[in-house]
Amino acid sequence: MLPSLKVERPNVTLRELALQKMRTAILDARFLPGDRLVERALCEELGVSRTVVREVLRHLETEGLIQTLPNQGPIVAILDMQSAAEIYEIRALLEGEAAMACAQQADETLVTVLGECIAHIQHAFDEQDHYAVRDLTSAFYERMFIGGRKHVAWEIVQSLTARINRLRALTIASDDRGRQVVQEMQHILAAIRAHDGHGARLAARAHVERVADIARGLLGEGHENASWRRAG
Missing domain, CATH: 1.10.10.10 (Winged helix-like DNA-binding domain superfamily/Winged helix DNA-binding domain)
Structure with missing residues (x-):
């Protein structure tokens, strides 16, 4: 044998x-x-x-x-504004295209799963569990990319996961960010549910641009360490 x-x-x-x-x-x-x-x-x-x-x-x-x-x-490693800007630029491009593709192909099951991810993110923010927020946010995007059949694009995002999560640790601790994140992700989901590819792309890019502005302000003011202490 x-x-x-x-x-x-x-x-x-x-x-x-x-x-x-x-x-x-x-x-x-x-x-x-x-x-x-x-x-x-x-x-x-x-x-x-x-x-x-x-x-x-x-x-x-x-x-x-x-x-x-x-x-x-x-x-x-010390985060600098130039590196952060490049990461957000890549995110905006890839997440925008993934959201558009997902809107064009998503079925009701995927829409439900994405909605559940957002609900869990809201709960994690309410509990101030920022570790869970990072993990759940990554899970939301993984499902969106795979749902849009953007497998190679998701592999690129994964190669930047550690640096993306460092920036998330910085921004999610900023004041009122939880409410803003959930609203922005709900806008993405609404466009996906409506099979509005253009709207989903715009909503995804707007979300990244908003968080990029927050990170730019915090890094520019030298708040990185203080924000991280709060996030911990």
Whole structure:
């Protein structure tokens, strides 16, 4: 008898667990922008070897969450206005096209699922659970992109997920943002429900442009660290 070709799913490795812990710690503001990341201290906090810590730091650098400075070593990457502007520009383009495609193809089941996502986002804002807001917002967009059959575009968005979530951590803590987010996402959903591709595209782009304005103001005023402390 030939051996089975079934691929056994491996257990999560120590490196993957450490990576998840460090990524979450940065997004939840345990480590703030500009904080030095000392290998020896991280080994003790994470309970892993220096080799694992180095691998994790290299991976987080590829995600844009960490940067290495000459003669200083790794630090939590500092968000700058130019990088943020580029990320929002990419988001506006991709999310606008995905919303339009989704409006053209969505059935009642997908509309219901998107509506449930927004309801959960509202609840998370009410509970001030910003971690859940980030996860649920990502889930909403994943369903919108896949519903619009924009698979490659979603892969591009996923490659920017860590940096997008850093910006979300900054903006969702701003005053009254919860109410605004839900209203803006409801506008996107209304256009999708009506199969109004043009309207969905405009609503999606307007949402990104609104949050880009908020981020621009906060970064320009040097409020990043303060906002992150509130988000945590």
